[in-house]
Amino acid sequence: MGQLVRGLPIKSENVSMDVSEMLRRAADLVPLRARTDAGLTADDVREYLRENELEVALGMLADFEGVHWQTVEFWGLLASVAGQMSLRDDEAWCQWRKEETLHGIIRADLQLVSPDDGGRRMPVPGTGQLRPMWAINHPGRESDTDLHVARIWVEWAPEIGPGERGSIRLSPLTPASWRHLTPGDVITMHERQPVSGSATITEIQRP
DSSP states (O other), X not given: OOOSOOOSOOOGGGSOTHHHHHHHHHHHTSOTTOOBTTSOOHHHHHHHHHTTOHHHHHHHHXXXXXXXXXXXXXXXXXXXXXXXXXXXXXXXXXXXXXXHHHXXXXXXXXXXXXXXGTOOSSOEESBSOOOOEEEOOOTTOSOSOOEEEEEEEESSSSEEOTTOEEEEXXXXXXXXXXXXXXXXXXXXXXXXXXXXXXXXXXXXXXX
């Protein structure tokens, strides 16, 4: 998904030798036909590993498409590598993807309420820190006041400013409660009165 924060390539002499081995193990989990967003393969990753370009290899591995083959082990290896390299945002992203492997992917288009209309005056941070409550409109219930917590990861931007709109991923505290949702459903974000925002579900991928 292109979420990793790129920096200068990190050479193997600067980190534990275990990092190279973990990246090789992760590359071995990539199917032959899998491609990154740029059309690269696991063999391309191995070529960068031979050149000791570890951060580049990590970024490539995180860009592979095909959520159905990506396992908890795969994302756990990448999270461990990012942690050893002290790439904290990258580590948080890989941990997030690890959770999605277990519980599925929920993507949505979030529109925040303007501060002039009572909305939040601070941006929504991008890397999963915010844990608001959501009214998720269970079918057959007379009220949507049954609220459920889900963390927010902002896609393609560091944050969503007050009153602005952006693409997000959601990580529910109780995933089973969200399984009735389908693309097109609208849920509302609650931090205080009134409502803080509304989100239209754009993609659901089951685990």
